Amino acid sequence: MLMHQGLGLETFNDLPRSRAVHALYECCCSVAWASRVADGRRYRSRDDLFSAADAELTELSDADIESLAATLPEPGKVCAAMDPATRSALGTAARAYTERFGVAYAASLMFDPERFEPETF
Known part of the structure; x- marks a missing residue:
């Protein structure tokens, strides 16, 4: 099981920064993105977390995006x-x-619907 699966929002908010970055990195494979989203904690709701995560994606540099695309x-x-x-x-x-x-296509949410649990993060 990946670290972020099943954490829940409150547990995520309470993690030490390094563990929160790690959990987020497992979702996106970008240290820059994971660090920024982790630093935005305390999130009041999953919607707030997801909005912050989306906003931070748009702030990634071209180099960060190329690095991320290479991991997918x-x-x-x-x-x-x-x-x-x-x-x-x-x-x-x-x-x-x-x-x-000239850049790789990255789908934003590819998941196995049998395993996806929207309430877990």
């Missing part, structure tokens, strides 16, 4: 719950995006 798996391979045709189409679309824009 190919989009067509990340969601076991997708049927093979959908997974293939997503992979094809991601490659086309990369060819057109």
Whole structure:
């Protein structure tokens, strides 16, 4: 189990900074982003946390974004719950995006819906 799974907002708010950064890093693989979001604690609600997380993504430098994109798996391979045709189409679309824009496509929330628990973080 990843560190951030099942923490809950109050526990996350109470973590020492280094552990909060670690938990966030497991979500996004960006130390800069994780540090900024951790430093914004105490979040009153999950919506506040998610809004802060989204806002901090827009503040990442080009170098941070390139570093983050390099850590992500190919989009067509990340969601076991997708049927093979959908997974293939997503992979094809991601490659086309990369060819057109010169940067890797990063899907914002690829998850296995059987394991996703929206109340846990």
